[in-house]
Amino acid sequence: MTTYKIDIDALKVKARNTEAETKTFFAKLKKKKPKQLDDITHTLHTEVFEEIDCLECANCCKSISPIIIDKDIERMAKQLRMKPSAFIDQYLNLDNENDYVFKEAPCPFLMPDNYCMVYEQRPRACREYPHTDRKRFYQILNLTLKNTHYCPAVYEVVDRLKLQKDKF
Numbered sequence: 387m388t389t390y391k392i393d394i395d396a397l398k399v400k401a402r403n404t405e406a407e408t409k410t411f412f413a414k415l416k417k418k419k420p421k422q423l424d425d426i427t428h429t430l431h432t433e434v435f436e437e438i439d440c441l442e443c444a445n446c447c448k449s450i451s452p453i454i455i456d457k458d459i460e461r462m463a464k465q466l467r468m469k470p471s472a473f474i475d476q477y478l479n480l481d482n483e484n485d486y487v488f489k490e491a492p493c494p495f496l497m498p499d500n501y502c503m504v505y506e507q508r509p510r511a512c513r514e515y516p517h518t519d520r521k522r523f524y525q526i527l528n529l530t531l532k533n534t535h536y537c538p539a540v541y542e543v544v545d546r547l548k549l550q551k552d553k554f
Contacts, residue, residue, distance in 0.1 A: 452511030
């Protein structure tokens with residue numbers, strides 16, 4: 387499946403080197419809110435995920451914590467046969483914005499083969515990541531910019547999107 391060589395160190399360098407250009411491009415998108423942006427981004431998302439296998443990377447699970455909402459806590463605690471309060475005590479902290487996040491990285495449920503131990507009950511943020519197929523994509527451009535530093539798929543979607551800037 388993967389035709390895209392995943393190199394996280396190279397990704398970080400590329401993302402850092404193109405960040406200013408990407409910010410400028412995103413500022414224009416945010417201002418224009420082009421109608422075709424979602425369709426183009428969704429097409430690019432599909433193309434990129436035909437080339438990239440998340441299980442070869444799992445850098446999101448190794449590097450960043452999703453926001454964990456109450457429903458996520460209930461589902462994961464139930465699967466692990468724990469009380470939600472015990473789940474919170476064992477696995478979660480409140481961040482600066484009072485959101486629950488995992489205490490540690492990598493994710494405590496990431497297994498050595500990059501599979502998720504709680505995949506069927508994983509947090510909503512994990513289900514939706516990397517958000518490149520979301521509606522009203524222009525609303526999450528700041529998050530997308532951050533994600534270019536962690537996710538090769540996001541970087542690739544954004545890189546291909548910039549190549550189509552004449553459509554906006």
